Amino acid sequence: MASAKGIFCESCKEKRASIKRPKTGQPLCQECFFAVFEEEVHQTITQNGLFNKGERVAIAASGGKDSTVLAYIMKLLNERHHYGLDLFLLSVDEGITGYRDDSLESVRRNRDQMGIPLQIVSYSQLYGWTMDAIVRQIGMKNNCTFCGVFRRQALDRGALLLKADKIVTGHNADDIAETVLMNVLRGDIARLQRCTHIITGSDGAIPRSKPFKYSYEKEIVMYAYFKKLDYFSTECVYSPNAYRGHARTYLKDLEAIRPSTIIDIIYSGDSLSVKAEIKLPVQGTCSRCGYISSQELCKACVLLEGLNRGLPRLGIGKANGSNLKEHIKKLQLKEERERESLRGEKEGELEEERVKEDQLVYGGCKEERGLKCSCGHKTDTLSLQTENISLEF
Amino acid sequence: MPLSVEIEFSGGAELLFNKIKKHKIELPDKMGVANTWTIRDLIGWIKENLLCERPELFVQGESVRPGILVMINNIDWDLVGGLDYVINNNDTILFISTLHGG
Incomplete structure (x- = not known):
């Protein structure tokens, strides 16, 4: 039975132990605990x-x-x-x-x-x-x-x-x-x-x-x-x-x-390994913002769409809900229309490339997000903000 | 002789005690039984006398809720007897919650 004075560190055997490590049950003093904790993280990293x-x-x-x-x-x-x-x-x-x-x-x-x-x-x-x-x-x-x-x-x-x-x-x-x-x-x-x-x-x-x-x-x-x-x-x-x-x-x-x-x-x-016959969702990218997604639209875009249309529950629950399917259809139609009009413009294809690139990097311009991008499209503020990164020191 | 003890709460545990982190308390003499206070007794005393809200977030059975660390005079309670540790006059006992967001 340990006394009120406690027991000695199992590592240095000199100082009184302060902590019983949950992983090993070892009693360690503060210094030896710091050393072993830091070393384990270092090992994990390397x-x-x-x-x-x-x-x-x-x-x-x-x-x-x-x-x-x-x-x-x-x-x-x-x-x-x-x-x-x-x-x-x-x-x-x-x-x-x-x-x-x-x-x-x-x-x-x-x-x-x-x-x-x-x-x-x-x-x-x-x-x-x-x-x-x-x-x-x-x-x-x-x-x-x-x-x-x-x-x-x-x-x-x-x-x-x-x-x-x-x-x-x-x-x-x-x-x-x-x-x-x-x-x-x-x-x-x-x-x-x-x-x-x-x-x-x-x-x-x-x-x-x-x-x-x-x-x-x-x-x-x-x-x-x-x-x-x-x-x-x-x-x-x-x-x-x-x-x-x-x-x-x-x-x-x-x-x-x-x-x-x-x-x-x-x-x-x-x-654990998953049986070969289990179907896993395929990772693709969101057709709207370019973020990784296993669906046509990423979850963030679906949630935002709902919020901005006053239907905040849209993206909640199972991703294959009928609501969402219908909604994605609508969105796809809309996107198609937008693409059509883009193609009609002069340098349309170049622009499309640019938007795609933009989307990959910054999530691109989003009409729905309210603000105007330097290219004239409405956008979220992110692409604006990249121009003047403010680091706090 | 009543015992004078310093109790501290941190890591979010203080939220259950009116956000007060340090409490200086006196544990009264016990009547009729051996006049010793263990951590087990102290947890019951805290529940009755200090805890302000949601006791289930602090106490579980006769101990603290798993995930709350207890330090007795800066030493892990697991090294000095845990619930059976006998409290001395002027001990400092600290309860640190690990259950709050990281």
Whole structure:
């Protein structure tokens, strides 16, 4: 039985242990814990070849614990092991008063304390809608769908602004194990197959990786605590995702009984293979904005279309709902008409090429998004903004 | 002799305690039984006396909800006996939630 004085560190055998590592059960002192935690992330990075020398890496930064520790560790390892990376913080402002505005303050403090430049992209810039406005339209139910879909694209677009070669996210082992469970529970085979991949998006979008794939949440929080890192912790003011919440509680209950559960679930996810006869959606690109999509239109464009037409529930639920099919038909017709008129113009084909290129890079001009592009078409603000990138230092 | 103890909440756990992070408390003498307070007893006491809302987000059974880390004088409670740790005068006990967004 351990006394109140505690036990000695199993590594240095000199200092008193401060943490029992969940992964191994080892008692470690603060210094030995830092060393082993940092070394494991370094091993994850090098063994999986996450970066190449000279690359620009955008760290997706929410101001929360995981991304704060990630930014700190990336900077530390980059200097210690001479990765030769240019690091940037990239934050998405969803436009959620009382939540994201506060957490962005915490990102700004990280920028100042760690000396890493920060780029913020906002939903209102990119889509013409803040989450606050979306929630006023759609209510508290389903708004996480909008937020999740929009955030994914927003990160890619922000990374393009930064001319980043890679994006890193703070997803930790607990998050990944939880996602494996969620995908099993939802029967989402396509996601189940790729959700444990340490690098995703090498198929067109900017590659994303998860240096904390094998790092336990407990260790990340302990690391932040002992290092006195400044992070923000509040729940989003809009409906916590109940289903995911159950999955998380279940996982935490299992972890309390057997801590290796987390890493074991990830191992299961890594080892699963999908039977050849199972049909998986084919990844293509959105016919409207050029973003990767397995449907004719990407989810973000469908959601935006609904919002802008005052039918915010359009993209919610199964993607093959009759509503959506009909709607896509309509959209296709409209797009065809637009293309026809383009062809009629002088230099029509050149223009089409240009628009296509534009779409690949920036999502292109969108009539629906309200603002005018320098070429005269209406657009979202992104292509405008590329002309004057403002980095915050 | 009542025990004087410092209780802290962080990582989002403070949201369940009126956003107050630090609490200096006195644990009263127990009547009739051995006059010791364990972490198990303390969690029950917190539930009755400090917790402001949604107790299910802090307490589960006789312990804290899994995902809440407990540090006793800066040491992981798993190293000093967990729920059975006997509290001393002037101990600092910290509850860190890991359940809030990252």
